[in-house]
Every structure is written in C-alpha cells, then in structure tokens.
Amino acid sequence: MEEHSGSEARCIRNPPPQVKEAAENPAIGAHTDFGSLSFLHNRLGGLQVMPPGHDEWSFVRPIPGHAICNVGDALALFSGGILQSNIHRVVPPPGAQVEYERWSLVFFTRPGNSGVLHALVDSSPLIAEAVKKQPDRNFETGSTAAAWFARRIKNQRINNRTGPETWAASRGTEHTPTVV
Numbered sequence: 540m541e542e543h544s545g546s547e548a549r550c551i552r553n554p555p556p557q558v559k560e561a562a563e564n565p566a567i568g569a570h571t572d573f574g575s576l577s578f579l580h581n582r583l584g585g586l587q588v589m590p591p592g593h594d595e596w597s598f599v600r601p602i603p604g605h606a607i608c609n610v611g612d613a614l615a616l617f618s619g620g621i622l623q624s625n626i627h628r629v630v631p632p633p634g635a636q637v638e639y640e641r642w643s644l645v646f647f648t649r650p651g652n653s654g655v656l657h658a659l660v661d662s663s664p665l666i667a668e669a670v671k672k673q674p675d676r677n678f679e680t681g682s683t684a685a686a687w688f689a690r691r692i693k694n695q696r697i698n699n700r701t702g703p704e705t706w707a708a709s710r711g712t713e714h715t716p717t718v719v
C-alpha cells in the first residue's frame with residue numbers, strides 16, 4: 540500500500556423505470572470493468588453478463604451473503620488473457636423486483652497508478668506460454684495504470700454509448716485483438 544491507485548468504492552442507486560417500455564433499457568450500458576477485481580453486493584437482480592463465446596445476455600442471481608466478483612481488464616492483461624474480463628450491463632430487475640429501487644455496492648480494485656500494464660510473463664511460465672500462443676494480441680500497453688484508467692473513463696462517457704451493444708466504444712479488452 541505504498542502508492543495511490545484508482546481503487547474505489549461506489550454505491551449505485553437505480554430507481555424503478557417510470558414507464559413500462561423503459562423496462563428493457565439498460566441502467567448501465569454494456570462494458571467491461573477496467574481494474575483488477577470488482578466485488579459487487581446486490582440484493583436485487585438486474586446484472587446481466589455475456590460470457591465469451593455467447594451472444595445472449597444472462598441474469599446473474601444475487602445470493603444473500605455473497606459478493607459477485609468480476610475480472611477486470613487490468614487482470615486480463617496481467618494474466619496474458621488466461622483470465623478474461625466479462626462484458627456485463629445492468630437492466631431493470633426482473634419480474635416483481637422491477638417495482639423496487641435497486642442499490643448496488645461495488646468495490647473496484649485497481650493497480651497502483653505508476654505501474655505499467657503488461658502481461659506478467661516474468662512471474663509465471665503459464666502466462667509467458669499464454670502470451671506466446673496469442674501473437675496477434677498486444678499485452679505490452681506501454682501505459683501506466685493512471686493513464687489507462689483516464690482514457691477508459693473518458694471513453695465510457697454516455698456520448699460514446701448509443702446502444703447496449705456499443706460496449707466496444709469503451710475499448711474493453713475483448714472487442715479487438717489488441718488491448719491497447
């Protein structure tokens with residue numbers, strides 16, 4: 540714990556949709572998280588994931604007393620793509636839950652600001668092997684965590700998101716072979 544990082548805790552409140560048609564609209568558009576691991580604490584449903592290789596959304600059911608853990612893009616990079624960051628979004632809660640306000644408490648862990656994001660090939664033969672097998676992907680971002688997060692946050696702005704499938708506009712790790 541020697542330096543600052545972009546780690547943050549966030550408390551998110553989504554009021555129930557005002558009109559019925561809004562029930563399909565995402566409250567948080569499709570994206571991958573930027574950091575290492577995210578820990579989500581939800582009481583109501585509404586979180587959906589699209590796992591790699593799938594083209595449909597699935598609800599993630601909150602389990603009382605448990606957190607939902609997302610792998611973020613920095614961890615995907617560190618691991619040479621062995622761990623994948625998942626695309627997810629938040630829609631109004633399903634069924635009768637739609638009547639209620641949805642609260643979510645999230646803790647995002649992120650690497651220290653000055654660290655340069657790259658695959659940890661010198662720390663793990665498994666990661667070195669994985670990187671070798673993906674010559675078309677760039678795991679050497681040349682970017683510090685601080686610069687990387689600044690760019691990702693800028694790209695996440697609502698103006699860049701014209702629909703639920705425009706998650707690519709936020710430049711997550713999976714929409715293109717290069718991650719930089």
Ligand SMILES: O=C(O)CCC(=O)C(=O)O
Nearest residue numbers: 551579581586629643645
């Ligand atoms: O509210 C949730 O369940 C997820 C929120 C989320 O994905 C985020 O803030 O990055």
Ligand SMILES: [Fe+2]
Nearest residue numbers: 570571572627
């Ligand atoms: Fe997220």
